[in-house]
Amino acid sequence: MEILGLLLKNKFRAYRRYLFKRSPFFGALLVFILFFTWEILPVIKANMEWLRPILPKIYHLLLVLIASRRILFSKHPPFCFSLPGLYFFFTTPVNHYLVLTGKLLLSYFPMLIISFGLSRLAAQLQAGFLHGAHLFFYLVATANFSWLLYNSNSKRIYLWRFFIFLAMLILIFLDLPSLFWLVCATGGFLLAINSTDKINWPKYESHCKLAYLTSKYFLNGDWGGLESLMYEYKEPPGPSLFFTRIYVSGYKAFTYGQILIMSRYPFLAWLIFLCQCAVAAFILQTKDFLPFFGGTLLLLSGIVSPFSLPVLKTIQKNEQGFFLPGGFIDFFRGMALFPLVVSFVVLMIILSILADRFNPIWHLAAPILPAVALSYLVVVKGVFRSVFSGWFIAGTLLFGLFFFFIRICFFRGVFLVLCLFIPYLFVSWRRMRIIYEGEHGV
Amino acid sequence: MHLQVKALVKTYGTFPALKGVSFEIDHGTVVGLIGPNGAGKTTLLKCILKLLRYEQGEILYDGQPLMSRKEIAREISYIPDQPVYYEELTLEENLNLYAMLSGLSRQEFLEKKQMLIEDLALAEHLGQLPDRLSKGNKQKMMIAMAFLKNFRLVLADEPFSGLDPVMIRSLKDLFGRVKKEKKTVLISTHLLDLAQTICDSYIFLDHGRILATGTQEDVLRIAGSSVEDKFCLEEAYMRLLQRK
Numbered sequence: 001m002e003i004l005g006l007l008l009k010n011k012f013r014a015y016r017r018y019l020f021k022r023s024p025f026f027g028a029l030l031v032f033i034l035f036f037t038w039e040i041l042p043v044i045k046a047n048m049e050w051l052r053p054i055l056p057k058i059y060h061l062l063l064v065l066i067a068s069r070r071i072l073f074s075k076h077p078p079f080c081f082s083l084p085g086l087y088f089f090f091t092t093p094v095n096h097y098l099v100l101t102g103k104l105l106l107s108y109f110p111m112l113i114i115s116f117g118l119s120r121l122a123a124q125l126q127a128g129f130l131h132g133a134h135l136f137f138y139l140v141a142t143a144n145f146s147w148l149l150y151n152s153n154s155k156r157i158y159l160w161r162f163f164i165f166l167a168m169l170i171l172i173f174l175d176l177p178s179l180f181w182l183v184c185a186t187g188g189f190l191l192a193i194n195s196t197d198k199i200n201w202p203k204y205e206s207h208c209k210l211a212y213l214t215s216k217y218f219l220n221g222d223w224g225g226l227e228s229l230m231y232e233y234k235e236p237p238g239p240s241l242f243f244t245r246i247y248v249s250g251y252k253a254f255t256y257g258q259i260l261i262m263s264r265y266p267f268l269a270w271l272i273f274l275c276q277c278a279v280a281a282f283i284l285q286t287k288d289f290l291p292f293f294g295g296t297l298l299l300l301s302g303i304v305s306p307f308s309l310p311v312l313k314t315i316q317k318n319e320q321g322f323f324l325p326g327g328f329i330d331f332f333r334g335m336a337l338f339p340l341v342v343s344f345v346v347l348m349i350i351l352s353i354l355a356d357r358f359n360p361i362w363h364l365a366a367p368i369l370p371a372v373a374l375s376y377l378v379v380v381k382g383v384f385r386s387v388f389s390g391w392f393i394a395g396t397l398l399f400g401l402f403f404f405f406i407r408i409c410f411f412r413g414v415f416l417v418l419c420l421f422i423p424y425l426f427v428s429w430r431r432m433r434i435i436y437e438g439e440h441g442v
Numbered sequence: 443m444h445l446q447v448k449a450l451v452k453t454y455g456t457f458p459a460l461k462g463v464s465f466e467i468d469h470g471t472v473v474g475l476i477g478p479n480g481a482g483k484t485t486l487l488k489c490i491l492k493l494l495r496y497e498q499g500e501i502l503y504d505g506q507p508l509m510s511r512k513e514i515a516r517e518i519s520y521i522p523d524q525p526v527y528y529e530e531l532t533l534e535e536n537l538n539l540y541a542m543l544s545g546l547s548r549q550e551f552l553e554k555k556q557m558l559i560e561d562l563a564l565a566e567h568l569g570q571l572p573d574r575l576s577k578g579n580k581q582k583m584m585i586a587m588a589f590l591k592n593f594r595l596v597l598a599d600e601p602f603s604g605l606d607p608v609m610i611r612s613l614k615d616l617f618g619r620v621k622k623e624k625k626t627v628l629i630s631t632h633l634l635d636l637a638q639t640i641c642d643s644y645i646f647l648d649h650g651r652i653l654a655t656g657t658q659e660d661v662l663r664i665a666g667s668s669v670e671d672k673f674c675l676e677e678a679y680m681r682l683l684q685r686k
Contacts, residue, residue, distance in 0.1 A: 231529035231573040243535065247551070253542035257528070260539065264530040313528065321493060321522035323515035324543045438492050438511035 018219040025221070062118075063172050066139070070146040071165040077150045077204060078143040079107035080211040096196045104147075104192055111139040137181035142168065144188025151198050206233075237264060250326065254334020258310040262338075269306060276302030281350045287408055296400040303346065303374055304381050307339040311382020315436065328433040332379055340375035347371050354407065366406055369414075373399050373421070383432045391428050398424060443504055443517060443594040443626050444469045445490070450499035452485055452650075459485040460496070461650040467643075469594075470624035472617055474631060474641035476679060482650040483630040484523055487597045490628075491520055503595075519593035521601045525580040527572045533583050534568040537590065544591045551590070558586040561612050577604035589616060595626045602633055614640050638675040646682050653682045 019026065070078065081089060081103065089099060115136035145164055154160060171180075210233055217225035243263075248256050276298055283295030314331070318324060324331070347367035355363065377395045384391050398421055405413035445467040452460040459482045467473050475483050488494040490501055492511050500507055503517070527536045541551040559565050562582040572580055581604045588596060602610055617627055617640055631637050637644070644661055646653040654664040658673045665681040 228529070228573065231571060234530075234571060234573070236532060236569055236571050236574065244538065247538070247542060247548040249542050249545050249547075253539065256542060257539045260535060261528060261530050317526050317528070319493065320524065320526040321488075321491065321520045322526045322540075323491070323511075323518070323520055325512060325516040325545055326543060327510075327512045 022219065022221065059118075059121075060172070063138070064169060067142055067165060067168045067172070070142040071149065071168060072161050074146050074150065074161075076207050076211070078146045079103055080208040083209055083212045086205060086208050097193060100196055101193045104144075104189060107143065108140050111143065112136055115139055133178045134181055137178060137185040138172070140185040141181060141188050144185060144192045147192045148188065148195065151195055151200055151204075153198075153200070251330040251334035251337075254314070254326070254331055255337045257314070258307070258335060258338050261310045261313070262306060265306060273302050273306055277346055277350070281353055284350060284354060284407070289404060292404055292407065293400045296403050297396065299346075299350070300374065300377065300396060300399060301387075303339065303343055304378050307342070307375075307378040308382035311335045311379055312385055315383055315385070318436065328436040331436055332432075335379050335382065336375040339378040340371055343371035343374040344368065347374070351406075369418075370399070370403050370406060373402060376425070379432065380428060383435050391431065394424060395428070444502075445595060445626065445628070446500075446502040446505070447486075447490070448500040448502070450486070450489060450496055450501065452482075452489055452494065452496040459650050460489070462499070463647070463650070463652055464499075465645050465652060465655045467626055467628060469626050470621060471642045472621050472627040472629065472640055474629055474637035474644045474675075475647065476631070476634065476637060476644055476675070477647035477653075478683070480649075481647045483647055484599055485650075486647065487520070487599055487628070487630060490597060491518060517594045519588040519591045519596040521584050521588045521596070521598040523599040523603075525572070525584045527580075527583065527587075529571065529573055532569050532571055533564065533575070533579075536572065536583065537586060540587045541590050546590065546592070550592075554590050555586075558589055561616060562586055562609065563612075578606060578609065581605060582609060585613060585616070589620075593625065595628070596620060598627065598629045598631075600631060601629060602631060602636060610636065634675040634679060638673070644675070646679065648683065653685075654678075 088094070089096070115132070119132050119135055145168075149157065149161055149164070152160065210229065213229050214226065217223075217229065243256075243260055246256060280295045280299035280302060283291060283298065286292050286295070314322075314324070314335070326334075344367050347370050348363060351366050352358075352363050373395075377392065377399060380395050381387065381389075381392050386392070398417055402414065402417040402421070405411070405417060447466075448464050450460050450463040451458070463482070463486060475486070477483050485494060489496045492514055503514075528539065531539060537555060538551075541555070546554070559568070562585060564579070564582055564586060567575055567579055567583075572583060575583065581601070585601060588598070601613060605613065614636075617629070620627055621642075629637065629641065643655070643657045645655045646661070654661050656664070661675075661678050661682075662673060665678040666685065667678065667681065
């Protein structure tokens, strides 16, 4: 009991510390959730007529997704020890059977909350038939099977995964009594607590470390730590024949590096980029300034975020001693070239969609200056490191105004913004150069 | 490269890290920068690299008072105390990119790369992401990157940390080769036995002040030992700290 007391004390202190430390963040999150709920509920209610037949399908899809995540594609264990917990588990003569039982039972607690929440939602929407105790035992059974599959060293593991998933899929859609799911969950539980001698400890330890450090870094707001952790656990990329054959120097080396880094972005990053561009194109159809400006911001963040990351990384590495002999002009040319090409293509497509009639000269000419401005802002964001940097905000405002005037073909306005751009370019360029080359370089 | 540091003063807020440090390094020599933790060794190296701004003093590179960071990057190679690399790129890609950015020709790069991979036994790790490498292998990658460049001065901050004895020998050989090419080496290290075997002269730093500089004979004299005594760097270091 004393041990349990100490463990609980440790947990309590940690949560109390995080809660106090991150209280502004949690407060803001709560306000956001309340605001979002307040705004979204009337929208859902207003659209209930056509949402009602879809929601049961979404609910079932959610259950299938949980099963596929846990059974079919599961790479991680359903529950983890903390790093110190694991150390004590290994190095002290505790009853492993008892500890594992406790750990498993504790891991069911979040499932209880999830099943309660989902059941309430399902009852509200009158959707789905797997809820209440059914749902809880279903979640517990999937977690137990997931744990058994995680530790299995069977050569036919993929076949096992597939058959268990298929069985669960069929069982979800059969209206079985909750007793059936209770038997599944209990059977899985008994097998799981007897699995101490079958645990793949090195793999499990590595995943426990990942889970522990991720939550620790997240609660501490240590984004750098999270990033380095992500890279540490990332699988090495396959041999890239294309990139190893290329050898360029001068400013092209920066472009090469930028493309190489961006080629390693996850698929999701590119999906977000495309979605942002698509939504921006949809919003930009308006000719009202404020919504148009919102669309411009979306487009700008879509392009600037992925492209400025290699710029930022190079600046950071330069300051840590990754000395690159090329001057700022080489750096700028190299880093702006690829975003320039991509921005030009994206803007050409968007302006073509927005145009009332087809005019090839206009479609080719109109995106040039906004693409140049966008690629410049990519470097500005990377060098000044933050979206809240005054230089980046000023550039964003000028770009928004500039793009709006192009959209409504108000060329006097375009000229006026260009005149404002000149001092901005001059001063921001000088500042960036000082940051890149150091005080003595200019 | 001939390096002269004159009365260098650097403070972090109110904390004085360097209190008027002065010394000279001849070209083609290997110099050991020795001192306890917090003595100001890394700060000094970063000031030489213009990674840090200093309040007073002067640093002359071949008699020239200033070089831009761009020029410094061209002439000086640096092995930092913490590895610096692109996390998403494999070890080989990091080397390729660094060589490209450093302006090496393809032929020159391929020759150097091959040599360094063999010397530092990096062949089996080329396809690995750096974050997955051990501390020693990360250090070897940083050494390879530093030696890829055509430098005239190399500043190494704890270059031996995390290396196994075979790699320490390889790195010593690399420094020896650099010395033969009349290039200058400044090594900050706590490994005194090792420093004694490779360094021609020493700079002893403590609390931001120079305790002694010079060759073995100079150090013995300053430490109060007889020149006939067998030189032991550790002994001299202890004496210097006690005398202070």
